[in-house]
Amino acid sequence: MNLTALNAISPIDGRYRGKVAQLANYFSExxxxxxxxxxxIEYFIALCEIPLPQLSDFDSSLFNTLRNIYKNFSAEDAQQIKDIEKITNHDVKAVEYFIKKKFDALNLEKYxxxxxxGLTSQDxxxxxxxxxxxxAMNDVFVPHYQDLLKKLETLVKExxxxxxxxxxxxxxxSPTRLGKEINVxxxxxxxxxxxxxDIPSAAKFGGATGNFNAHKVAYKNIDWKKFGSKFVEExxxxxxxxxxxxxxxxxxxxxxxxxxxxxxxxxIDLDRDFWTYVSMDYFKQKIKAGEVGSSAMPHKVNPIDFENSEGNLGIANAIFEHLSAKLPISRLQRDLTDSTVLRNVGxxxxHTIIAFTSTLKGLNKLLLNEEKFKQDLENNWAVVAEAIQTILRREAYPDAYEVLKGLTRTNEKINQNSIANFIDSLHVSNEIKEELKAITPANYTGI
Structure with a gap:
């Protein structure tokens, strides 16, 4: 049975394959x-550059030929290695044997x-x-992250x-501003x-148990630690x-x-906030011809992109958490559990890339319902109580907080008129009263 989007077990390789296909260049077998x-190949070239005595006749043109082995690597090459692995029952040894065959074809048998x-498979x-x-971080994650970030920055300004x-x-x-909340x-x-x-992309390279034992016993006068660091870093x-x-x-x-x-x-936090804003009617959503929001309720346009993102991020985080908790722990000098779980690193x-794409799609569908924002502010004049009591405190008005508490904790509707009447009843100057009356839910938004 050939793998298709319909018979794949994982939705990454099935339903969502088109969104994450680029990751196959980094995380597939x-x-x-x-x-x-x-x-x-690069390790072999680095040995030539020491140079070891047997390898001193290599030159840059031959190095380019060797590099073409991985630069022109094909699916057929990968299958050859998998076929060798069926015999060796060891994946890294199969790679070694594959390269040796390539050396035979290049008349490099003696090398x-x-x-x-001197290496172990873990090197x-x-x-x-x-x-x-x-x-993968540089080529896939960062561009998707930046696309989402740029969209949010645009909305902050807008x-x-x-x-x-x-x-x-x-x-x-206390009122705020939509752009500021997104800027958070x-x-x-x-x-x-x-x-x-700031996190290094770290790699181990030091022979079987990390001490360059085999390297040192074969060539005692070479600084293998320096060689290993130069190889890995440069x-x-x-x-x-x-x-x-x-x-x-x-x-x-x-x-x-x-x-x-x-x-x-x-x-996830952002997804849930926007999901809630949609449910509060702060946003409408752009409708695409032919799309169905509910199989039973024709009027519905669901915020499914934010839901899809939240779900995928949850799965991603569960695996990231397991990887970060498990990988630093190994029995004695090594066990095989790291190899097993790292096969799932992609x-x-x-799931993260799927989520980023979904959040971006959700943001692009939003239509601001300014009237609803204004309506909610107008229906909640009680929120200016904080402003009033703070100015009264500035003026040393006795029991300012308690006075406002008495006003706002009643079951009566607080509106612009009731606030104005309350201000008129205060024993403060007309100048202060005018200052207080100028405060509205729409302009009491801070810096």
Whole structure:
């Protein structure tokens, strides 16, 4: 049975495949194999550049030929490696054998034993996977994040002067402005994104148990620690973790996943706020011809994009949380659990990208209902009580808070007239009364 959108088990590979297809370049099995080939080839070239005695006759033109092995890597190449794996029952060893066959074709047989020289499989996995995550972040996550952020920044400007009734504990509270409330999310997202940029993309590279044992015993006079750091940092653009056990300790990767989870939580918060604003009739939604909001109720236009985003972010965060909690823990010098869970690293990224796309779609469908904002403010004149009692305090008016409490805690409707009548009853100057009467729910919005 061929995999299709209809028979895929995961919605990432089924219903939502079109939204996340780009991630296959970084997190699919084929992509993982390609990144492993890349690391093996670059490692071999780095050995040539030491140079080791047997490898001194290599030149840059031959290096380019070798790099084409991963630059021109195809699905057929990946399948060849999977076929070899059926025999070896070891995925990284299959990559080594594949490259050795390529060396045979290039008449480089006598150099084959320097492929994967002195390494363990985790030297390849713990460089290939961080590299794939780093490039997926730069090529896929960041552009989607920036698209969403730019939309929010546009709405901040567009709605910066829209006064609105704030709600704390669900109850009417001191008025605010719609643009400012969206800007809260903008600043939160930016601050968490800045923290992400401070997290190194770390990789382990040090032989079987992290000490360059095999390298050192073969070539005692080479500074293998310096070589490893130069290879990881200059060739691959990663941070060299040292010392390590047989595997990367994953502390930095855990920090990345926790940071992504915090960004997702901010967007969940935003999704729920906009969902609520739609339910309060603060926004209408653009209607697309032919779309159905409910199978039973023809009038409905549901805020499904914000709901879709919230659901996908929840799944993403559950997996990010498991990865960040599990990966830094390994029995003694290594166990296999990190390899097992890292095969799922693309899943939370997939759900995150789906969510970002859905939130952006939801924001693009919003139509501001200014009349509803004005109506809510007009119906809640009691919120200017805070302003009045604060000015009275400034004027040393006795028991200012209690006086306003007495006014606003009655069951009578508070409106502009009742507020004006109350102000007229105060023992303050006419100048202060005029100052108080100038305050309205629409203009009492702070800075």
């Amino acid at each position: 084929e992509a993982l194999i390609k990144y492993r080939v890349l690391v093996e 084959k034993e320097f492929i994967h020289f 390849i996995n713990n460089t290939a996977i961080p590299l794939s995550i780093k490039e 709605w910066e002067k829209v006064s609105m009734l704030a709600r704390t504990h669900g109850q009417p509270a 999310f903008v600043v939160r997202l930016k601050e968490q994104f800045n923290l992400l940029n 060739k691959l653009g990663l941070h060299h973790s040292f010392p390590t056990t047989q595997i990367e300790h994953y502390d930095h990767l855990a920090a990345l996943f926790d940071g992504l989870k915090r960004i997702n939580n901010i967007i 899943v939370p990224f997939g």
